[in-house]
Each structure stands twice: as C-alpha cells, then as structure tokens.
Amino acid sequence: MDVQLIAMQLLSGAVLGAVLVMTALGFTIIFGMLGVVNFAHGALFMIGAYAGVAVAMQTGSFWWALLVAPLAVGALGLLIERFLIRPLYNRPADDPILLTFGLGYVLVEVVRIVFGNDGIPFSTPAALVGVVNLGIGYFPIYRLFVIAVVALILALLWLGLEKTRFGLIVRAGARDPQIMRVLGVDMRRLWFLVFGVGIGLTALGGVLAAPMRNVNPEMGALVLAEAFVVTVIGGLGSIVGAVVAGILVGLVVSLTSLVAPEMATISMFALMALVLLIRPQGLFGRAGA
Amino acid sequence: MQDNRTKLNAPTRRQVVGGIGLGTAATLLGMPLVARAxxxxxxxxxxxxxxxxxxxxxxxxxxxxxxxxxxxxxxxxxxxxxxxxxxxxxxxxxxxxxxxxxxxxxxxxxxxxxxxxxxxxxxxxxxxxxxxxxxxxxxxxxxxxxxxxxxxxxxxxxxxNPHMTTAAVAKHTFKKGAKVAYLVADYAYGHEMLRGFKRAQAAVGAESVGEILHPFGAPDYSTFLPRINAMKPDILCICNFGRDQANSIKQAAEFGMKQQMKIVVPVILHNQRLAVGAEVFDGVVGGANYYWGLEExxxxxxxxxxxxxxxxxxxxxxxxxxxxxxxxxxxxxxxxxxxxxxxxxxxxxxxxxxxxxxxxxxxxxxxxxxxxQSVLVLESKKKADMKNAVDLFRVAAVEQSGEAMLRTCAELGFSG
Structure with missing residues (x-):
C-alpha cells in the first residue's frame, strides 16, 4: 500500500468530514442551546439539497443556489422554531423529539409528492467540473472547493462567536441560560436565531452534497445518524467538538475503506462506542453536562 | 353484526335499512361465494x-x-x-x-x-x-x-436473474485479457451479481484486478475510488442497485474515472437514469429486461x-x-x-x-x-444524441432468449 494512496484516502476522508461538520454543527448548536435533539435535521439537509436544485433551475446558476438555498431553508427553520418548537419549551424533553421526528417524515413525504420518489439530477457547476493532479493522484476540483467553503464558514462562525456581542451571548447562553435570563437577555429570541442558523448550516451541507450525491428524498436518512455520531464523539453542544469529530469520523471512515471497505459505515459507530467507553462526555464535552 | 340485528324481534326502520346496507356491502365484498360462483x-x-x-x-x-x-x-x-x-x-x-x-x-x-x-x-x-x-x-x-x-x-x-444479466453484459463488454475491477454492494444481491460476472469473466478470459465490497446504502464512494483507480482496470463493474448505483456512478464520473475505464453495471434502470442525468450516465453499459426502444x-x-x-x-x-x-x-x-x-x-x-x-x-x-427470455444490453446516450426526453439508451445488443444463458437444472439442485 503506497503513500500516495493513503494521502488520497486522507483527502477523501477530509471532504467527507467537511460535509459531516456542516450537518453536525447545526445539530450540536441546537442541542447545546435549546436542549432540542432535532430529529428532522437529516430531512432539512435533504430540503437544503432540493432547495438548491429549485434555485439552480430557476436561476440557472449553482452560485445563487449556494447562497439562496441555505438562507431560505434557514428561514424555514425560523418558522419551525417559532410555531412548532417554541410551544413545547416547557413540556417534557420527549415532546420536541417526537415533534421533530414526525416533522422529518412529513418533510420527506412532501418532497416525494412535489418532486417524485426517484430523485432529481444536479450537475457539478461548470467551473468546478473535472479533476486536478495533486501529485498524489487526480482529485475532483469540486471536492477541493467543498473543503474551502467549509473552512470559510468555520472561520466566519469563529469570528462571529468570538468577536461579536451576539457571539458572546450565544456562548454564555450555552453555558448557563438561567443567569443570562437573570441578566435580562431575551433567551427566546436567541434560541429563535440559533435554530435558524443551525438549520441554515445543514441546508448548506445539503447544497454542497448535491453535486456529489444523488438528490433524492431519503438522502438525509444516514446524515441524521452521522450528525448524531459526530455530536456524541465531539461532546454534546460543543462546537469545536463537532468540527474535530466530524473530520475525525471522515478520516476513520476513509482509512477503514482502504483496509476493510465493507466495514466503512460501521467504523464510525465503533469509534463512537470507543469514545463513549473511554470518555463518556465526548472529546470536548463537559463532564456532567 | 348483521346476524345480531336480524335476530332482533322488532327491528326499527333504521336497523332494517342498516341491515340491508350491510348485507349489500357483504355481497359486494364477495361473502356469499356460492351465489356468485x-x-x-x-x-x-x-x-x-x-x-x-x-x-x-x-x-x-x-x-x-x-x-x-x-x-x-x-x-x-x-x-x-x-x-x-x-x-x-x-x-x-x-x-x-x-x-x-x-x-x-x-x-x-x-x-x-x-x-x-x-x-x-x-x-x-x-x-x-x-x-x-x-x-x-x-x-x-x-x-x-x-x-x-x-x-x-x-x-x-x-x-x-443476476446470472443472466451479468452473463449478457459481460459477453458484450469483456474482452480476453481485459482487466476488470469490481465494486460490490455487500449483501446477497450484490454477491450474486459478482458471482455471475466472475463466471463470465473466466469464460471470456478476462482478468480480475480486485474486488471492493461496500456497505449497502453507502451515500459516498469517494473513499473506495482511489483504490480502484490504483488497480488501473479497463472495466469497472459496479454491482449494486438503485440509489447505490446512482451515487457510485455519479462519483466515479466526478473522479474522472470514465475517461480511464469503461463502467459496466448488471442492470441499468430507466428511472435511475432520469433521476441522475445524461452527463453522469453517458457511456455506461448495463443489462435490462425491457426498453421501449425495442419497438423499432x-x-x-x-x-x-x-x-x-x-x-x-x-x-x-x-x-x-x-x-x-x-x-x-x-x-x-x-x-x-x-x-x-x-x-x-x-x-x-x-x-x-x-x-x-x-x-x-x-x-x-x-x-x-x-x-x-432475451436480455438487452443498453448503453446510455450522450445528451446531444438524445432525440427526445425518453430517448435514453442505445440498444447495444439483444442476447437472444435461450437456455444456454441459465444455470443448468442440475446446478440449481434439481435432479430431473
């Protein structure tokens, strides 16, 4: 097994991880802030891909799709928070789980009715078609672009969280919502926005995945499980954890593919089990949280 | 329910009407079989x-x-x-x-x-x-x-059955000495297809350069593709179905593998081709039971x-x-x-x-x-060659109906 091949595997794994990070980030932020396990997350990833297809068909441009679709689906997220999740905040924790679980089914069915069962073609944008020789082998240009976009989003998120007043409130709110309320911060407004951003991120993941994967109503099913695994490994509610764990899972899946390809999917669950055994709170989770 | 009602001594009008209604419904459902035989x-x-x-x-x-x-x-x-x-x-x-x-x-x-x-x-x-x-x-x-x-x-x-489709597809795509790599969904149907292809491969005199099993339902194949590329095959046989087939072909195309090797599948589907698009499927060869273009x-x-x-x-x-x-x-x-x-x-x-x-x-x-029955070998058309929206495939070959394409009765375990 030569070095070039291993380098290619690592790069493939990094792309895989980058898409995982986009979905897991939203999942973990929503869980950390709102305490809601969003079972509709995979479905909203799929909605993001379909929104991208719809925008691209209207405008004829992938770039508009990349910009507009996450914003539109993020706005849908705001509506979901306002009218479906918010009434359940003072109810038992099971209620939002049941609600989002059902919502996921509804969204998948709606897409089946509107766009059909079989999925819909979505081409790689013309400017990013093709492969480039990296010295270790040929790699699709589009996948390199995905890494770049995810890196950019992460940088923006970091700036937003570390350097703005809003980011300060989010970080503090994640740590102790009660104190924030005592200090006069309107947590409801915060949760509203956080939910929208989280959904917008997973939708962006969906748009980015659309040229690589077949866009179909079930494309979010495994994504939900993956987001869950990454969140558990990274530590529930930890943003850094989601990023590190997402990349880690991508690499583990990729390297497993090299030695035991049929075990590729299961390897991420094995990693999760291992982390739970050694460090139950996750890599970056706070004990007892 | 109907029985109980008719046994009542003094049925009201409503009960009688209801009873008739139920009786009619029961008749329609085919209960009194004797009368309608x-x-x-x-x-x-x-x-x-x-x-x-x-x-x-x-x-x-x-x-x-x-x-x-x-x-x-x-x-x-x-x-x-x-x-x-x-x-x-x-x-x-x-x-x-x-x-x-x-x-x-x-x-x-x-x-x-x-x-x-x-x-x-x-x-x-x-x-x-x-x-x-x-x-x-x-x-x-x-x-x-x-x-x-x-x-x-x-x-x-x-x-x-997978045996027939793989035999027909291999016969028209494999050549003596050709190097064949396999990407196989790790479940019963995937293994059946692989078995069929390998049998045909041996008969033709082609050579296998590797088999990669992938988990059923995997959405991303990018982690399997570099290894396949490294095997430098002439033909890549993708032995999976439906969504898995769509995703793996789409990503093989993305990795530029269609320029390096011929992509071959046991079964090529009309609806899958529509869902994925002409550019991705362009040049992919697969078997089918039917294609509307046979009407010519x-x-x-x-x-x-x-x-x-x-x-x-x-x-x-x-x-x-x-x-x-x-x-x-x-x-x-x-x-x-x-x-x-x-x-x-x-x-x-x-x-x-x-x-x-x-x-x-x-x-x-x-x-x-x-x-x-016959097995069709279809090749997916370029978008430019399509005369209309459903002109998806070129009929590359029709492998005529015949028992020679099947496993023998004895091989299946039948004595007579």
Whole structure:
C-alpha cells in the first residue's frame, strides 16, 4: 500500500468530514442551546439539497443556489422554531423529539409528492467540473472547493462567536441560560436565531452534497445518524467538538475503506462506542453536562 | 353484526335499512361465494413497494399490470369471467409483504399472486405462497428463488436473474485479457451479481484486478475510488442497485474515472437514469429486461408501448414496469389455456406456455420455472444524441432468449 494512496484516502476522508461538520454543527448548536435533539435535521439537509436544485433551475446558476438555498431553508427553520418548537419549551424533553421526528417524515413525504420518489439530477457547476493532479493522484476540483467553503464558514462562525456581542451571548447562553435570563437577555429570541442558523448550516451541507450525491428524498436518512455520531464523539453542544469529530469520523471512515471497505459505515459507530467507553462526555464535552 | 340485528324481534326502520346496507356491502365484498360462483372474477394479488425508494418503479409495475388486466377484460375475459388486480403496498419490507400476501390469500381469496420488487421481499412472499399452495410469479431479480431450497412448483420467476444479466453484459463488454475491477454492494444481491460476472469473466478470459465490497446504502464512494483507480482496470463493474448505483456512478464520473475505464453495471434502470442525468450516465453499459426502444424491431413491444401510451397520457413503459405486464399477461394467458383458475391446471399451462407479449418469445423452463427470455444490453446516450426526453439508451445488443444463458437444472439442485 503506497503513500500516495493513503494521502488520497486522507483527502477523501477530509471532504467527507467537511460535509459531516456542516450537518453536525447545526445539530450540536441546537442541542447545546435549546436542549432540542432535532430529529428532522437529516430531512432539512435533504430540503437544503432540493432547495438548491429549485434555485439552480430557476436561476440557472449553482452560485445563487449556494447562497439562496441555505438562507431560505434557514428561514424555514425560523418558522419551525417559532410555531412548532417554541410551544413545547416547557413540556417534557420527549415532546420536541417526537415533534421533530414526525416533522422529518412529513418533510420527506412532501418532497416525494412535489418532486417524485426517484430523485432529481444536479450537475457539478461548470467551473468546478473535472479533476486536478495533486501529485498524489487526480482529485475532483469540486471536492477541493467543498473543503474551502467549509473552512470559510468555520472561520466566519469563529469570528462571529468570538468577536461579536451576539457571539458572546450565544456562548454564555450555552453555558448557563438561567443567569443570562437573570441578566435580562431575551433567551427566546436567541434560541429563535440559533435554530435558524443551525438549520441554515445543514441546508448548506445539503447544497454542497448535491453535486456529489444523488438528490433524492431519503438522502438525509444516514446524515441524521452521522450528525448524531459526530455530536456524541465531539461532546454534546460543543462546537469545536463537532468540527474535530466530524473530520475525525471522515478520516476513520476513509482509512477503514482502504483496509476493510465493507466495514466503512460501521467504523464510525465503533469509534463512537470507543469514545463513549473511554470518555463518556465526548472529546470536548463537559463532564456532567 | 348483521346476524345480531336480524335476530332482533322488532327491528326499527333504521336497523332494517342498516341491515340491508350491510348485507349489500357483504355481497359486494364477495361473502356469499356460492351465489356468485358463476361470475366470480379472477383475482390476482399484486404486492409491490408503492412507498419507499422504489415507489416510481412500483407505480410503473401497477400501471403495466393494470393494462394487462384491462386488455384481458376488454377481450371478454375468460368466457365472460373478468380479472381483477388487487394491489397492495409491501413498503419494501419483507414482513409487511408476507402479511399483505397472507391477507390476499386468506381474506381476499386471490387465485394467484404476482409482484414484489426486491430479492429479500420476493423470498418472503414466496415463503407464504409456497406454504399455501398458491401460484406466485415473481417479477424481481433473484438467483436464489430458482434454487431448489427456496423454489416450489408454485413458484415462477418472470424477472431476469443476476446470472443472466451479468452473463449478457459481460459477453458484450469483456474482452480476453481485459482487466476488470469490481465494486460490490455487500449483501446477497450484490454477491450474486459478482458471482455471475466472475463466471463470465473466466469464460471470456478476462482478468480480475480486485474486488471492493461496500456497505449497502453507502451515500459516498469517494473513499473506495482511489483504490480502484490504483488497480488501473479497463472495466469497472459496479454491482449494486438503485440509489447505490446512482451515487457510485455519479462519483466515479466526478473522479474522472470514465475517461480511464469503461463502467459496466448488471442492470441499468430507466428511472435511475432520469433521476441522475445524461452527463453522469453517458457511456455506461448495463443489462435490462425491457426498453421501449425495442419497438423499432419487435412488433409486440410496439403494441405494448402503444397501449401503454394510450392509457398513460403518452408515457412510455419502463423496464421494471414491463415486468408487471409480462408477468400478469403470462398468467392470464395460462389461465385462459387452462380454462379456469384451478392451481394444478394453471401450473401445467404456465409450463407449456409460449408467450410473446412485449419483448419477443418467452417461456417458463420446466425445472425451475425461470422465464427464458432475451436480455438487452443498453448503453446510455450522450445528451446531444438524445432525440427526445425518453430517448435514453442505445440498444447495444439483444442476447437472444435461450437456455444456454441459465444455470443448468442440475446446478440449481434439481435432479430431473
């Protein structure tokens, strides 16, 4: 097994991880802030891909799709928070789980009715078609672009969280919502926005995945499980954890593919089990949280 | 309930009216069988996965099966006795399919079952029909259903099996000395396809440079592709189905592999090709039971397409859809030949039947009831070469119907 091949595997794994990070980030932020396990997350990833297809068909441009679709689906997220999740905040924790679980089914069915069962073609944008020789082998240009976009989003998120007043409130709110309320911060407004951003991120993941994967109503099913695994490994509610764990899972899946390809999917669950055994709170989770 | 009411001494008007209503409903549901025996319709149970990932294929199957039934009835049925199709959603789930099939047999009193669209689901249906001595014509690909362990004399297999499709595809794409790599879905159907291809590969004198098993339902294949690239094959055989096939071909194209090697699949699907797009599938070669373009050369295909178009607003039938037609049509022809629905007579009639209803001559082999039929080898067209939206494939070859394409009866475990 030569070095070039291993380098290619690592790069493939990094792309895989980058898409995982986009979905897991939203999942973990929503869980950390709102305490809601969003079972509709995979479905909203799929909605993001379909929104991208719809925008691209209207405008004829992938770039508009990349910009507009996450914003539109993020706005849908705001509506979901306002009218479906918010009434359940003072109810038992099971209620939002049941609600989002059902919502996921509804969204998948709606897409089946509107766009059909079989999925819909979505081409790689013309400017990013093709492969480039990296010295270790040929790699699709589009996948390199995905890494770049995810890196950019992460940088923006970091700036937003570390350097703005809003980011300060989010970080503090994640740590102790009660104190924030005592200090006069309107947590409801915060949760509203956080939910929208989280959904917008997973939708962006969906748009980015659309040229690589077949866009179909079930494309979010495994994504939900993956987001869950990454969140558990990274530590529930930890943003850094989601990023590190997402990349880690991508690499583990990729390297497993090299030695035991049929075990590729299961390897991420094995990693999760291992982390739970050694460090139950996750890599970056706070004990007892 | 009806009994209780009629036993009341002084029924009110409402009860009487209700009772009559229920009585009528019961009659319509076919309860007093004796009274209606003369005109009892021929009931065909049709489990198919209307919901789930193969919903589009399943709906095509239903449309085609309904067309076969309608043509039978329009032609006067069996001396005035009409046929009826009882469609049930099996949700692509073996347990659900078994339950629905049992209901069809016990409650709806069907005379035969046609349907299913998954190798696992059809085996579940076959379990139920076999145990109850009910004729079942499977219209989903499988090798195992022909083997003596799962087979029964009530079991018929109208669909192609992986052995046939891989043999035909390999014959027209593999060459002596060619290097072949395999990407295989790690479940029964994937392994059946691999086995078929490797057998054909040995016969042709091609060479395998590697096999990679991937988990069933994997959304991303980028982690398997660099290794395949490193094997430097001339041909990449992708042995998976449906969504897995769409994703793996899309990503192989993305990695520029179509310029390096020929991509070959055991089964190429009309609906999958539409869902994924022409650029991705361009040049991919695969097997099929049916393609509407056969109408240029085969009269029965033309007749089937025209009838289907007329009934469905100009749409053309698809590959898996056509199974619904050929399966139900062969059954009804056998029932006509047998002069009724008596199981043993219909089985004998099916075994003796020579039918050409959509794709040229077909017949059920005696030992395992596999439908002997042609296998099409299709190549996906470039967008620029398509004359219209459904002009998807070029018919590269038609591997003629014949027993030589099947495993021998002895190999399947049949003694005689």
């Amino acid at each position: 003369q005109v009892e319709p021929i009931r065909i149970g049709f489990p198919t996965p209307l919901t789930g990932p193969f919903g589009a294929e399943a709906r095509d199957q239903v449309k085609s099966a309904e067309l076969a039934v309608k043509q039978f009835n329009d032609a006067g049925g069996l001396g005035g006795r009409k046929a009826e199709l009882l469609v049930r959603d099996d949700k692509l789930n073996a347990g659900e399919a078994a339950t629905r099939t049992l209901e069809l047999i016990e409650k709806d009193k069907v005379h035969a079952v046609v349907g299913a669209l998954s190798s696992a689901v059809q085996l579940a249906v076959n379990e139920v029909t076999r145990a109850r001595g009910m004729i079942y014509i499977s219209i989903s690909q499988s090798d195992t259903i022909n083997e003596v362990k799962d087979w029964s004399r009530f079991t018929f297999h109208e669909a192609l 050369t085969i009269p029965s295909a033309k007749a089937f397409n025209d009838a289907f178009r007329a009934a469905n607003g100009g749409a053309v039938p698809t590959d898996y859809g056509a199974y619904g037609y050929t399966g139900v049509k062969s059954l009804l022809q056998a029932i006509t030949a047998a002069g009724g629905t008596e199981t043993d007579k219909v089985i004998a009639a099916l075994e003796a039947l020579k039918y050409d209803v959509a794709k040229g001559p077909q017949s059920y082999r005696k030992c395992d009831h596999q439908s002997i």
